Amino acid sequence: MLPSLKINEHAAFADEVKGNQLFPVFIKLNKLRTLLIGGGNIGLEKLIAILNNSQQADVKLVAENVNLEIKELAKSYPKLKIYQKSYDADDLNEVDIVFAATNDNALNEIIRADAHQRGLLINVADKPELCDFYLGSIVKKGDLKIAISTNGKSPTIAKRLKEILNEGIPAELDDTLQNMSALRQTLKGDFASKVKKLNQVTEGLINNKKSFAERNIKWLIWVSAVLFIYTAGLTLWNTEPAFQSFLIHIDPLFYWFLGAGFVFAMIDGAIGMSYGVTTASFSLAMGLPPASASMAIHISEVLSNGIAGWMHYKMGNVNWKLFKILIIPAIIGAVLGAYILSSLEHYSAYVKPVVGVYTLFLGGVILLKAFNIKKKKTGAQKIKKIAPLGFVGGFIDAAFGGGWGSIVLSSLIAGGRHPLFSLGTVKISRFFIATLSSLTFFTMLGGRYWEAVVGLIIGSALASPIAARVSNKISAKTIMVAVGIIVMLVSLRSVILFILKLI
Structure with a gap:
């Protein structure tokens, strides 16, 4: 009875905790065996998310009906294997992580129960309450990858934040990242001295404030172009009677x-x-x-x-x-x-x-x-x-x-x-x-x-x-x-x- 009591006390405590309780991790899907169940539009969305972030992912897709787009993807990703058949609990054999992406809620529940029975983590499409983990919006700049989560509350907010970060983070940051990696390999001394040196090198990332021109370059180009056209037009209007006559007519x-x-x-x-x-x-x-x-x-x-x-x-x-x-x-x-x-x-x-x-x-x-x-x-x-x-x-x-x-x-x-x-x-x-x-x-x-x-x-x-x-x-x-x-x-x-x- 004691273990059961502790579990109940822990559950009660968890219910009182507010805020986002998710623990962010980055999974090496290229080292795991992934099962995706569902070959329709929902399955395609999940598959694209997986392959965009891990092109070498080992994915087994099980579905009775499979989109043509998925079959096209399989031609470019040899590690994507398609099994056109109904789901069976044996499909979970030799699998490390599961994605349920069917439009059948009852079937999704069955898949989730089977996965949990085998101790497997599962993501159920469009059902946050059934998920062990979520797929966040991803910002990628070379080796830099940022995942955004709203705890399943608003995918739209996550999408907007992704757009802001994609625009705000320069693509050149990946060059800095590669240079830092090379520098890290050359540093000597204890851990504290290495951290101090790296902090000095990266200090410019937060202290290097952009000028007004750098922050508004697109608008400056636009305004400059408009002013140039206006000035050129006004000059021609005042000095060239033929141009003035042309515009009037x-x-x-x-x-x-x-x-x-x-x-x-x-x-x-x-x-x-x-x-x-x-x-x-x-x-x-x-x-x-x-x-x-x-x-x-x-x-x-x-x-x-x-x-x-x-x-x-x-x-x-x-x-x-x-x-x-x-x-x-x-x-x-x-x-x-x-x-x-x-x-x-x-x-x-x-x-x-x-x-x-x-x-x-x-x-x-x-x-x-x-x-x-x-x-x-x-x-x-x-x-x-x-x-x-x-x-x-x-x-x-x-x-x-x-x-x-x-x-x-x-x-x-x-x-x-x-x-x-x-x-x-x-x-x-x-x-x-x-x-x-x-x-x-x-x-x-x-x-x-x-x-x-x-x-x-x-x-x-x-x-x-x-x-x-x-x-x-x-x-x-x-x-x-x-x-x-x-x-x-x-x-x-x-x-x-x-x-x-x-x-």
Whole structure:
């Protein structure tokens, strides 16, 4: 009875203790045998976390159904072994650590009980109360690795702290770390003298305060560029009558689209969507025919999507098998949509209300997303018809001025595809679609409404350095509600004006 009493007293004491009671450790997964149970999206997330931090980890994955992305990973990681079968307690044989990542809570409970019976530590996905250990957000700079834990209370806070540390800690710190390691090997004397010497060398890390210029270099470059352009423009205005005459005679449409491009790029940076639909609605309201509006939108998107696609490629977020299936039908659809819309330029009075109805619908979609109104999923199967989806998405995007992300990305995620790989694949595909549809528009229409095109390109480029910061300062829900209402009102206006003309 005495041992039992002590355990109960200890449990009672533990319940009274407040705060984070986790003991941080760094595990050598490359020296252990890891079992991961689950081959869906949750299992993929856990697997990526494991392999990103320990590329030589010996992982045995057990699941009845296995994602294609996981099978692709297995080609690059020979120590990842996949067993496509149901879980059995014998799977715990010759295992050191366990990850349960299924969407079956009852099965997770069974796995946890079996693991504890064998004295194994286990992490159960999305169930903090069932976990023996958590996976924290990781900041990595070479050999330096920092793990962040919120005791399972808020993964979002951990993610934000990770972003702050990633930005604040210079990559060059790893060079310092390597130099310190080399210096440590050369030091002689007792332990106290070694510590004293190392403290002297590293004192600069905390005492070396950065100057104002070093701390604000990005903003200084931005402000310097703006001042240079302003000074050069003012000088030319005062000394070159031809330049002054050129600016005066530029169609005011350029300045409207310059401001619109800036605002819409800022909105897109804040909520990650709606550039196409807001620009399309604005272009129609400003009197641009649908084809010219779509041309302006796609040309202005080529650079931004190229950069975004490249970043996703560098981060390994592109599913190349999905990309190969998606890209050809998408390009065909986009070019066909651009060709048909350009051919109907003379009938823009009839095409404009159709585009207005489409943007009215997308405005409603934005409002639904703002209030998180979703249809309940009823055992969604992974989407199989990728090629037709790409064709339809590319066609509608070109023919109506936007919608590639809304149609294709949402369909892939709703159909069971991993969000991260879907986003990366859709972004890099979008670059090719925007490029080829722009070429089609330009070939068919020539340089019409160049003021709108150039205005959007310059305006969105000016917004890009600060657009990302907006997402941390303004409520995304507020912006989405405002954008949804404005888009719906502008689109409704186009439809009503068309109906009144018919009457």
